[in-house]
Amino acid sequence: MIKRKERIDLPNALLMLVIHVLGFYGFYKAFTGAYQRETIILGVVMYCVSGLGVTIGYHRYFTHRSFKCGEVLQTVLAICGTIAIENSIKSWVSDHVMHHAKVDTAKDPYNATRGFWWSHIGWILFKDPDREDPMYSGAEHLMDNPASWIARLVEFQHKFYYPLVGFFVWGVPMLIASLWGDIWGGAIFAGFSARLMTWHGTFCINSLAHWKHWGSSQPYSRANTAQDSLFASLPTFGEGYHNYHHTFPRDYRNGPLWYNFDPSKWIIYWLSLASLSWDLIRVPREKIEAARIATLAEAG
Numbered sequence: 001m002i003k004r005k006e007r008i009d010l011p012n013a014l015l016m017l018v019i020h021v022l023g024f025y026g027f028y029k030a031f032t033g034a035y036q037r038e039t040i041i042l043g044v045v046m047y048c049v050s051g052l053g054v055t056i057g058y059h060r061y062f063t064h065r066s067f068k069c070g071e072v073l074q075t076v077l078a079i080c081g082t083i084a085i086e087n088s089i090k091s092w093v094s095d096h097v098m099h100h101a102k103v104d105t106a107k108d109p110y111n112a113t114r115g116f117w118w119s120h121i122g123w124i125l126f127k128d129p130d131r132e133d134p135m136y137s138g139a140e141h142l143m144d145n146p147a148s149w150i151a152r153l154v155e156f157q158h159k160f161y162y163p164l165v166g167f168f169v170w171g172v173p174m175l176i177a178s179l180w181g182d183i184w185g186g187a188i189f190a191g192f193s194a195r196l197m198t199w200h201g202t203f204c205i206n207s208l209a210h211w212k213h214w215g216s217s218q219p220y221s222r223a224n225t226a227q228d229s230l231f232a233s234l235p236t237f238g239e240g241y242h243n244y245h246h247t248f249p250r251d252y253r254n255g256p257l258w259y260n261f262d263p264s265k266w267i268i269y270w271l272s273l274a275s276l277s278w279d280l281i282r283v284p285r286e287k288i289e290a291a292r293i294a295t296l297a298e299a300g
């Protein structure tokens with residue numbers, strides 16, 4: 001249900017339309033064998049790079065500060081996240097902090113109580129004047145020290161967001177695909193089709209991971225709609241253990257158990273072995289267990 005004061009967000013809606021039409025066209029061409037194998041691989045790589053840019057970069061690093069890293073990795077994560085076309089870091093972080101603080105209420109940007117499709121895509125297509133936040137509150141921690149690399153990086157990415165998107169989403173794949181003479185395949189499949197996959201993958205965190213479905217559970221808290229789900233973790237690089245994440249948002253792991261499918265946590269951990277990330281935040285096992293037992297008791 002769309003509120004009366006909500007208006008369609010025309011630039012977002014047009015971008016959605018173009019990415020969907022050309023993205024599906026790219027899939028059609030791929031299934032009919034029009035692209036070379038290298039182009040398909042490039043598309044899959046761009047999907048993974050952008051998806052992990054959102055989960056490891058935008059989400060676990062820039063928003064929740066669940067680990068520390070140096071300037072080079074900060075920059076790599078910002079570039080990978082830019083490829084996802086999910087807004088600038090500043091804007092994404094602000095929305096996500098609000099999501100955690102006001103989950104399932106009218107102030108939650110992707111309020112799941114308004115239905116699956118609202119939290120999946122509706123909130124992007126419709127603009128609610130009450131939801132607009134020109135101050136980007138929640139993202140202040142990134143700008144604590146204006147002279148720091150992270151503050152300058154975030155400001156630069158915000159200011160030059162669209163040229164950066166143009167360059168990294170289409171320019172780079174076209175350049176790479178020109179090596180095997182498939183510039184347009186690079187633009188369509190690695191630009192549009194890969195983006196369609198990244199989008200619906202990450203959109204599932206706001207919709208599917210807040211939606212009771214086959215195989216989903218709420219082991220750590222029943223205070224909100226967030227679910228733990230292996231099924232939701234598959235297209236989201238491990239973000240489907242969302243009940244745990246809403247209970248312990250600072251933990252670098254979304255799936256805390258060793259067998260939880262959480263590639264983002266594995267990569268952050270591997271990076272720490274190479275000293276590229278450090279101070280990984282891990283909620284103690286006893287605290288996790290206490291939350292699980294309390295939830296079980298609550299359920300009766």
Ligand SMILES: [Zn+2]
Pocket residue numbers: 099205206210226242246
């Ligand atoms: Zn959530």
Ligand SMILES: [Zn+2]
Pocket residue numbers: 059063064096100245249
């Ligand atoms: Zn989060």
